[in-house]
Amino acid sequence: MSEPTLETVTTSTGRRLRTEEMVVNMGPQHPSTHGVLRLEVVLDGEIVVDVIPHLGYLHRCFEKHCEHMTNYQQVVPYVDRMDYVAAMTNEHAYVVAAEKLLKIEVPERVHYIRIIMAELQRIASHLIAIGTFGIDMGAFTPFLYYFRDRERILDLFEMTCGARLLYNYMWIGGLSHDLPPQFTEKAKEFCTDFKRTMKEVNDLLNYNEIFIKRTANVGVLPKDLAVNYACSGPMLRGSGVDWDLRRDDPYTLYDRFEWNVITGNGEMGSVGDVWDRNMVRQREMAESVRIIEQALASLPEGDVQKAVPKRIRPVPGDAYGRVEGPRGELGFYIVAEDSVTPYRLKARAPAFVNLSVINEISKGAMLADLVAIVGSIDIVLGEVDR
Amino acid sequence: MTDFIATLLNDPIVTTVLLAFVPLVFILVYALVVLYGEMKMAAHIQNRLAYMENGWHGTLQPFADMLKLLQKEDIIPAAADKFFFMLAPYLVFVGTYASFAVLPFSSGFIGSDIDLGLFYLVAASSLVVVGLLMSGWASNNKWSLFGALRSAAQIVSYEIPGVLAILGVVMVTGTLNMQTMTQMQDGGIQNWLILGGNFPLGQKLALIPVMVLLFVIYLLSSMAEVNRTPFDLPEAESELVQGYNTEYSGMKFAIFYLAEYANLFLVSAVVVVMFFGGWTSPFGSFMSGPVWSAFWFVAKGMFFVFFNVWLRWTLPRLRVDQLMYVSWKVLTPFAMAAIVAVGFIMVM
Numbered sequence: 001m002s003e004p005t006l007e008t009v010t011t012s013t014g015r016r017l018r019t020e021e022m023v024v025n026m027g028p029q030h031p032s033t034h035g036v037l038r039l040e041v042v043l044d045g046e047i048v049v050d051v052i053p054h055l056g057y058l059h060r061c062f063e064k065h066c067e068h069m070t071n072y073q074q075v076v077p078y079v080d081r082m083d084y085v086a087a088m089t090n091e092h093a094y095v096v097a098a099e100k101l102l103k104i105e106v107p108e109r110v111h112y113i114r115i116i117m118a119e120l121q122r123i124a125s126h127l128i129a130i131g132t133f134g135i136d137m138g139a140f141t142p143f144l145y146y147f148r149d150r151e152r153i154l155d156l157f158e159m160t161c162g163a164r165l166l167y168n169y170m171w172i173g174g175l176s177h178d179l180p181p182q183f184t185e186k187a188k189e190f191c192t193d194f195k196r197t198m199k200e201v202n203d204l205l206n207y208n209e210i211f212i213k214r215t216a217n218v219g220v221l222p223k224d225l226a227v228n229y230a231c232s233g234p235m236l237r238g239s240g241v242d243w244d245l246r247r248d249d250p251y252t253l254y255d256r257f258e259w260n261v262i263t264g265n266g267e268m269g270s271v272g273d274v275w276d277r278n279m280v281r282q283r284e285m286a287e288s289v290r291i292i293e294q295a296l297a298s299l300p301e302g303d304v305q306k307a308v309p310k311r312i313r314p315v316p317g318d319a320y321g322r323v324e325g326p327r328g329e330l331g332f333y334i335v336a337e338d339s340v341t342p343y344r345l346k347a348r349a350p351a352f353v354n355l356s357v358i359n360e361i362s363k364g365a366m367l368a369d370l371v372a373i374v375g376s377i378d379i380v381l382g383e384v385d386r
Numbered sequence: 387m388t389d390f391i392a393t394l395l396n397d398p399i400v401t402t403v404l405l406a407f408v409p410l411v412f413i414l415v416y417a418l419v420v421l422y423g424e425m426k427m428a429a430h431i432q433n434r435l436a437y438m439e440n441g442w443h444g445t446l447q448p449f450a451d452m453l454k455l456l457q458k459e460d461i462i463p464a465a466a467d468k469f470f471f472m473l474a475p476y477l478v479f480v481g482t483y484a485s486f487a488v489l490p491f492s493s494g495f496i497g498s499d500i501d502l503g504l505f506y507l508v509a510a511s512s513l514v515v516v517g518l519l520m521s522g523w524a525s526n527n528k529w530s531l532f533g534a535l536r537s538a539a540q541i542v543s544y545e546i547p548g549v550l551a552i553l554g555v556v557m558v559t560g561t562l563n564m565q566t567m568t569q570m571q572d573g574g575i576q577n578w579l580i581l582g583g584n585f586p587l588g589q590k591l592a593l594i595p596v597m598v599l600l601f602v603i604y605l606l607s608s609m610a611e612v613n614r615t616p617f618d619l620p621e622a623e624s625e626l627v628q629g630y631n632t633e634y635s636g637m638k639f640a641i642f643y644l645a646e647y648a649n650l651f652l653v654s655a656v657v658v659v660m661f662f663g664g665w666t667s668p669f670g671s672f673m674s675g676p677v678w679s680a681f682w683f684v685a686k687g688m689f690f691v692f693f694n695v696w697l698r699w700t701l702p703r704l705r706v707d708q709l710m711y712v713s714w715k716v717l718t719p720f721a722m723a724a725i726v727a728v729g730f731i732m733v734m
Binding site for chain 1: 431
């Protein structure tokens with residue numbers, strides 16, 4: 001923490017008053033900390049001098065619990081509860097890691113369905129990110145526009161596996177259910193309609209003059225700083241680093257589809273500002289729609305539970321599986337001993353890593369900018385605290 | 387109307403008290419309508435339905451909301467400055483309510499027909515700032531203090547372009563009396579001040595752009611004075627939780643809300659009187675008279691209330707420094723220039 005500047009002011013009556021910085025607690029109960037994040041903010045008037053994030057309000061001993069399940073498959077519903085707005089992605093990362101450990105080859109249909117689910121989940125998660133970011137900026141309406149479309153994604157998930165938020169859909173080696181018959185048609189319909197909403201929200205929020213004024217040149221995260229802090233996902237791409245695991249480490253079958261990696265280009269201000277990060281999310285959704293449309297068009301036939309192992313008891317060893325989640329690189333490192341449960345399971349939570357940069361980029365910003373910066377990092381406290 | 391009631395009751399004190407209640411009754415009824423209206427408008431802007439359960443399309447919901455606030459526990463924080471904490475909401479409301487005295491509701495009714503009408507209104511509504519600052523300080527909450535300081539800075543800054551705009555209009559009309567100002571614009575839409583007023587053609591045409599400029603300046607600064615989006619920084623919930631009224635609950639909170647809504651109508655009414663002919667009918671003598679004029683006044687006022695609600699649910703919020711920039715570097719210089727222009731035109 002920096003030394004408080006102790007200035008003395010003499011009042012008209014001759015009293016000497018000392019001015020000092022004010023420490024305020026933003027959170028854990030605060031409308032714009034997106035959960036139970038507590039930021040200890042040192043303020044000089046409206047200017048942020050220092051920010052200290054305090055974590056752990058939602059700590060549920062996730063990693064320790066995983067060591068005490070009765071088998072590897074039981075971890076899946078538990079990873080759902082990490083990043084609860086992108087549960088499919090968590091399952092995906094875990095099954096990718098577990099399949100790497102067990103050396104299971106899954107059928108192509110499973111890969112395709114996983115990609116469709118992961119991309120739908122990415123859209124759903126980005127919809128919340130952009131919507132709540134709009135609320136942080138004082139614009140309430142885009143949030144509800146996006147939630148209307150998110151509902152339709154959740155309907156698709158409900159149709160497939162019965163759950164709307166925590167799915168337990170991806171199994172090690174397969175899926176719990178095949179796609180229902182109307183799914184393809186409904187998903188295609190959604191893709192068409194969603195393009196229209198994206199345009200609406202672009203007009204209403206992303207290219208709004210006030211919104212641009214509020215977000216351009218705010219919370220600039222330079223390229224090298226982003227790399228040094230191991231930021232990933234839209235945080236990293238917003239700073240202009242062209243890095244996406246779907247392309248650079250093609251797990252599943254992402255290399256079969258045509259799509260672009262979106263990076264921030266400093267269109268409205270400088271590269272890596274809050275506007276760029278938000279816009280990377282916005283444009284990524286359009287790319288996700290492209291992937292979904294291609295995957296739906298070329299969906300192969302097959303049995304989705306063909307490769308599901310009857311009993312999971314891996315040979316001792318370790319494996320690290322990672323996917324590009326909506327928030328960045330989500331990875332699971334599994335160490336196996338001669339047992340039915342993992343000896344150790346470590347999750348690399350992108351939101352936690354991305355949050356660590358907040359102190360660096362919010363010094364000297366105003367209080368309202370701090371809210372914008374927190375919103376642009378897109379944290380989910382379930383994942384940060386685990 | 388005043389004379390009529392005076393002769394009816396034959397007691398000056400009872401008459402005064404009765405007349406003083408007219409704006410209060412209006413505020414209460416209007417607050418219920420706007421509470422319902424704002425929620426419904428917001429909902430339709432956002433693709434929702436809002437209240438649908440109580441009564442036809444949820445029309446009884448505002449009453450339910452009011453009852454809920456009435457029976458809520460009235461919490462006073464242990465560390466708060468009790469006296470000022472309790473005084474603040476009433477001060478805010480009194481400032482607004484007092485200003486209603488000089489509003490010409492109709493050709494037959496104005497609470498107090500004084501010559502310094504607009505001046506009194508500006509002075510009385512400044513009391514609101516004191517109340518807000520008091521509430522923020524007395525709450526003993528850092529977020530409330532932030533909100534209070536922001537609102538003080540904001541309202542004081544925006545009063546300058548706002549009052550300069552009023553000055554420009556007063557230079558045209560030559561009176562501060564709101565009733566006289568309205569009467570000057572009688573005779574149809576072409577006589578409204580936004581369209582140059584009742585002046586010779588050359589002067590009228592020269593006045594139109596200046597009046598539009600003054601109108602925009604006053605509208606923007608009035609929005610800032612009533613803390614509405616995009617200028618709602620004092621109660622920016624995503625930054626300051628709820629601003630100065632974070633610690634308030636129950637009836638005290640309700641009074642803050644009531645004052646905010648009343649203030650919204652107040653500034654809309656000032657816009658109507660200064661630029662849109664007050665209670666005059668847009669069709670000349672057609673649909674005019676004391677009752678019709680009350681209708682026109684409220685209808686025009688409600689239009690600007692609607693305009694505020696519309697903006698609120700559309701736009702994001704400005705930042706503190708941008709807010710100050712708009713006031714000091716954009717609105718104030720333009721208001722100054724407009725005043726000079728008005729001076730030239732009136733001498734012409």
